[in-house]
Amino acid sequence: MRPVIGYVGADVPVELITAAGAVPMRLAGRPGADRTLGEKYLGRGLDPAVRSLLSRLLAGEFGRLDGLVVSRDCEASLRLFYALRELRRVEPAVVLPPLHLVDVLHLPHRTTTRYVLAKVRQLRATLESWTGSVITDPALAEAITAHDRLRALLGEMAALRRRGRLSGTRALSIVARTTALPVVQAIELVESVLDEDHAPVPGRRVFLTGSGHDSPEVYEMLEEAGLLIVGEDHDWGDLLWHRRVGAPTELALAERYQHNGPSAPRASIRARAAHTAAAARECGAEALIAYAREHDDAPPWDYPAQREATGLPSVLLERQPYGGLTAEARTAIKELS
Structure with missing residues (x-):
């Protein structure tokens, strides 16, 4: 085993x-x-x-x-x-x-x-x-190639979301499953999803920023309220796959992780705002939601610059419970949708 x-x-x-x-x-x-x-x-x-x-x-x-x-x-x-x-x-x-x-x-x-x-x-x-x-150089090169293949497939799945053919909830759940599988099985899982027929998914197109989401509950609540999450900038979502290693070497691997991001806890406000604005445009987002979990202090600092950079109708949901939305947040979401 x-x-x-x-x-x-x-x-x-x-x-x-x-x-x-x-x-x-x-x-x-x-x-x-x-x-x-x-x-x-x-x-x-x-x-x-x-x-x-x-x-x-x-x-x-x-x-x-x-x-x-x-x-x-x-x-x-x-x-x-x-x-x-x-x-x-x-x-x-x-x-x-x-x-x-x-x-x-x-x-x-x-x-x-x-x-x-x-x-x-x-x-x-x-x-x-x-x-x-022993981790040989050929074994490392093979692993890098396989994980980059997985990232490329996740990028194709993200393109389905941008075309309104896959819900954010399902996409998040699939990405989470790939993080607990051998890479070969993860590749097969995403390939099987890409091979499906994908009907249009209704909802106002929103980009989600702020705290990471390691489970789908918040996505489900937002999409049940009439929204469609077409992209996000946390590391259980698009930030997990968008940068690849590119070359099968130890140095390239180090550079990939050095330059990955920008995440809310480790990047500057300016870098976050520029990334969010570019990603939201690419997704064709019609609104921006910043979700900040209780005791996650970085996202609210990013939000004013992100709102200005995107120019989208937006809302900041602060001090949210893990995997949930407060009553005030639900009201704000209804107004946005």
């Missing part, structure tokens, strides 16, 4: 996990589930998605993991790593996999590239020790 390596955050170079002969599984929370275990160690002042993820991990819901890679994509992920590392140290009765932190920086400098390349090489060595398999 192939080893399973869990990972948290889109800054983890999953190609290395595949090249090690393991299955990469992106971990996520679950809205509505009990978060008591996670809050015991993280408190209640952190993004509830991460508190839910830790609760699920401690409850054994992800099954047996042969390792866990956490990226420093945001403050919540970093605090999760520190909590897990301390738990392994002081509570040996708690069964946790070995841990590794990946710190990918996103500055546009060659010195940053060298730093990220060093982190990629550290992860490569860690995965070899966990799996007992």
Whole structure:
């Protein structure tokens, strides 16, 4: 049986996990589930998605993991790593996999590239020790090619959304499934979706910005209200696939993750606004929704510049519950739709 390596955050170079002969599984929370275990160690002042993820991990819901890679994509992920590392140290009765932190920086400098390349090489060595398999250059090249193929197919699926032939809810669910499958099976899944007949999907075309969505509940609520999510700029959606590696080398892999984004926690307000405006235009969006989960403080800072840059009718939904909408947000959505 192939080893399973869990990972948290889109800054983890999953190609290395595949090249090690393991299955990469992106971990996520679950809205509505009990978060008591996670809050015991993280408190209640952190993004509830991460508190839910830790609760699920401690409850054994992800099954047996042969390792866990956490990226420093945001403050919540970093605090999760520190909590897990301390738990392994002081509570040996708690069964946790070995841990590794990946710190990918996103500055546009060659010195940053060298730093990220060093982190990629550290992860490569860690995965070899966990799996007992040497990651050869040919294996890495094959993994890069396969994951780039998957990203290209997800881009084709995104084109279906832009043509109004696929709902945002279904697209998000499919993307999430690809993050917990071997890459070959993920490719087959997306190919099967692309082979379907796709009827037009009704709804006012909206672009979604702000917090990431690791489950479809919010998308379902928005689309049930008469909207159609044709694009987004979080890393469970379009930011996950839009940049490819391009060359089958370790350096190209480092550059892909260095330059991926721009995400709300790691990019400047100007960069976010420019990206959102360009992506919304490409999607043919008619409105902009900024969704900010409670204890996710970055998106509201981005919103004024995004609203100005897009020039679209827009609404900011602040301090939203994980996987849900407040009554005030539902009212605002009705006015927008």
